Amino acid sequence: MLRITGGKVHDPANGIDGVVKDICIADGRIVAEGDGGDRGSGTGTMGGRTIDARGMVVFPGGVDVHTHVAGAALNFARGITPENYRKAIRFTHAPDRRAGLGGITPTTFATGYLYAAMGWTTVNEAAVPILSARHTHEEMHDIPILDKASLVLMANNEIVLDLLEAGEVERARQVVAWLVWAAKAYGVKAVNPGGLVAWKSGKNASTLSAPVEGYRRVTPALIIAALAAIVDDLRLPHPLHLHCNNLGVPGNVATTIETMKTLEGRRAHLAHLQFHAYGGDDWPTLRSEAAALAAHFNTQKNLTADAGAIVFGEAMTITADGPWEHVLSKLTGRKWSNVDVENETGCGIVPYTYKERSLVNAVQWAAGLELLLLIDDPWRIFLTTDHPNGGTFWRYPELIRLLRDADYRRERVKKLPARARERMVLADLDRQYTLSEIAVITSAGPARALGLSRKGHLGPGADADLALYDENPAGGVMFQSPRYVIKGGEVVVEDGEIRAVTEGREFISRPAFDEGVADYLRPLFEKVYTIAFDNYPVEIERLAQPDIHACP
């Protein structure tokens, strides 16, 4: 039993906005006052530890809706950048803590410590090929403290696309469901639909209505519409998680808006929207079209998005979007890796540095903040940097400061190149996020979009994941370092130090499908894949603490 007393509670999902009230925790859950005494474990709200939270705000633990923290691609990125680890924060091993390195792409254990030390308790790994799902789950198992979910890549899976080409939508649905369960994933991700199939022939898919290379009927638009419908029909808790075509390309805002129209009112989550909010027709003419994009997005109540904001400094671009990474490697001259994932997807990796004096980077920086400020419903836009693509997750507090302080924002805008300042509206925006709005974009909103009913709020029955921040911290900037972080009812961080290392759960979905679909897949699979079909699905026994969503 744990009681948190005297703190100002920000629990927007339950309409609580900075009210001083006690929070009671028993058996890893939040319980109503006086409840929990009859659970037989002697852990009622009477007795036990009390945390005096006077002078602090109490937030539900952060939920990252889109991040890259595990898997083959991330590991590849770690491997090619030893230089980043030399500069990284070090975690030396202790009796209850494993060693690790922070930096741009933190190692597994360090990822858990760094997220937790910031007040985040749940993360969604946003891009998992089925072929490397086993590896991804092994790594996620090694990320301590946090609860994890993962999304499986589907929009360039050739077996799925062949079914769409043949018009076999029902069977495509069965196959998608089988693949989600095979990967032990939580939801479905679409990256540059059709583009990675085309990339295998050295091309891309930049027009939504044009047939994908190698297909006659299948277009990016068809893939998007079909997958969004399938995800809805399968009753997956999280809608289609969509990385639109033409990421990072000047003028791509037209594609993004067209994508929204293609969805025709269906649910979808648009990932890292900042990278899809550009006007202009080439790099010298690049400008932020966040205002136009936000205006359109505000009318599309079926959609959620995450910001994919950038922070200046070192980053690591890792995406299934292989053709884009090739472009980026040519632009930067930095090291580049391209990974082909058989018939499922691709992957590219390029280290990147966002520079304040760069016209393009300055516009990107502004676009991310503009989207967060101009999308009027905080329940539909969430704080991310598309870690580590736009910057690392442990720099979220810097973005929160920018959102909460318009004057500070204008000071920062003044330092940007004059040419860049003409191509953004950021300095004209007066909006300042309230504390409760911060709680929405960092926790309540993403939890709701992910369909995680026990996350992102502090009502009875919720998982006891909380972060307590000083209201007036010594350094003057809130959210840099929580005073306490509680995960599953245990105090894991106290005064910025990791105090307890717990194991997190993995959320996975089990959509309904006809078991016979495996007989359909087996011959197709064995014709082209390099591994045996029986070794393809991840066994449920591989997951130490699965939390299965049955998709009723």
Added chain:
Amino acid sequence: MPSLTLKERPPVPIEAESLSPDVVAPLSLDAVRALPVHLGKRQVRVDDFFTVEGPPGDTLEIRGDAGKVKWIGRGMTRGRVTITGDIGMHLGSGMKGGVIEVSGNASDWLGAEMSGGFIHVRGDVGGQVGAAFRGSVTGMTGGMIVIDGSAGLEVGMRMRRGLIAVGGQARDFAGLEMKGGTILLRGGAELRTGAWISRGTIISLKPIPLLPTFTYACAYNPTFLRLYARHLSALGVGLPFEEGDGSYLRYTGDSAVPGRGEILVWKPRAS
């Protein structure tokens, strides 16, 4: 000055990044004795392996068979390190200022990624002098390294600024992917000197095999070498520049990158 004498050659390398003037200067001798160093994966005390004597100060003397002692003077910004005998890898890597002198040989990664200061080695050195560590974009960005003896592979790899002078021969890939600065090879070099160089100057006083991606430009006596020669002569490093003595053949490259670097090869006047 604190004088540290290695009692015996350690069985595995000692990592002694705490042994730098910046760390030692404010400490009493007892505090220096208690500084942590790593023997393999185990943390030990300095006085487990060294005898520590002399008055405190920002000058550090290392004696003994220290060929397995690594990371001395890491990131140092001031003071002086005097090494009598041989020393191990990473000496003065990342150093920003101060002076390091070695009477014997030094190992790999000498002055790697240093940005200032001066290192003088009287013996031979290993590879990757003033280089970028694996994965880094940029090696040495300032300061000077003078080696009286020979050097190993990849001297000045990815260096951006500063000067490296090698008295003896350098092995393969001197100036690999160099972006600026100067490498003086008084004893010539083995293969592929200046591969992927994009900017910077490599001077060789002996004929060297050149990659086919270097193009002959001219024979001349550049004025800047007079300044270099005057500067280097104070350190006992000779650099010819008089027209009466000969001229430099200038080769530009590496056109495989493509780059705007240069290799100057001294051609004595036929007598």
